[in-house]
Amino acid sequence: MPIQAVEPRRLYRQIADQLRQLIDAGEFAVGDRLPTERELADQLGISRPTVREALIALEVEGRIRIRVGSGIYVTEPPRAEIMTAEMDEGxxxxxxxxxxxxxxxxxxxxxxxxxxxxxxxxxxxxxxxxxxxxxxxxxxxxxxxxxxxxxxxxxxxxxxxxxxxxxxxxxxxxxxxxxxxxxxxx
Incomplete structure (x- = not known):
């Protein structure tokens, strides 16, 4: 069996995982405002569309709320943790x-x-x-x-x-x- 290249996890999923871990560790509490999309992109050294994908994934999970013109806020996690199926493609x-x-x-x-x-x-x-x-x-x-x-x-x-x-x-x-x-x- 030939060796096959392993595709790394999608970058937006890695960013979403990192932000979720920071929230779970208490770095950002419920109600706290996260850095802006631009600030996150600069801090992480990645593009804004990748940050946007990660934030939307977290919003769909119910971990954050994006308020246009106001910011990105940590929300109370859903009581019954309903995990969406991990998407291979963004x-x-x-x-x-x-x-x-x-x-x-x-x-x-x-x-x-x-x-x-x-x-x-x-x-x-x-x-x-x-x-x-x-x-x-x-x-x-x-x-x-x-x-x-x-x-x-x-x-x-x-x-x-x-x-x-x-x-x-x-x-x-x-x-x-x-x-x-x-x-x-x-």
């Missing part, structure tokens, strides 16, 4: 994968698209315009649109792949992250 990796795969599919679909396909896509986009964003309906329509583009190629594997990539967004961690980017008021 949401930014999912977004990058979707960008790469869907970009290639869209480029190829543009070469094969028929007028009826364009009509169907326009219909989905029109339906999305009149619905407040984000809601379960807009998410369903967004999924329909993306799988429809893949469907232009007539390849069921690509349609399933796009659907599965899209469905991976439906977890508390990614929902919290997307709330930072998909809120029309922000």
């Amino acid at each position: 949401p930014f990796e999912l977004l990058r994968a979707r960008e790469f795969i869907e970009g290639a599919i869209a480029a190829e679909a543009a070469l094969h698209v028929r007028p009826i396909d364009i009509e169907h896509m326009d219909d989905v986009l029109r339906r999305m315009e009149d619905i407040p964003h984000p809601t379960k309906m807009t998410i369903a329509l967004d999924r329909e649109f993306h799988t429809m583009v893949a469907g232009i190629l007539g390849n069921a594997v690509l349609v399933r792949c796009i659907g599965e990539l899209f469905d991976q967004r439906m977890n508390p961690y990614f929902e919290r992250l997307s709330s930072y980017f998909e809120n029309r008021d922000s």
Whole structure:
């Protein structure tokens, strides 16, 4: 059996673990304000998006509360420690994968698209315009649109792949992250 490279734990998970240990050790008590995202990035020598991923993971666990414009505060840990399944991939990796795969599919679909396909896509986009964003309906329509583009190629594997990539967004961690980017008021 050949030796295989071992992939280190995702950096954002390491940062989340470190912050969780500091909270558990009493370095930061309930109600204390953590350093800002920028300060944490500087102290740790890492990028702000990595810090943001770590903070969102802790917020989903119920360990901290991020108050926009106010700061990051330690919260009372949940009584029944409900641990979320550890994610091997972070949401930014999912977004990058979707960008790469869907970009290639869209480029190829543009070469094969028929007028009826364009009509169907326009219909989905029109339906999305009149619905407040984000809601379960807009998410369903967004999924329909993306799988429809893949469907232009007539390849069921690509349609399933796009659907599965899209469905991976439906977890508390990614929902919290997307709330930072998909809120029309922000």
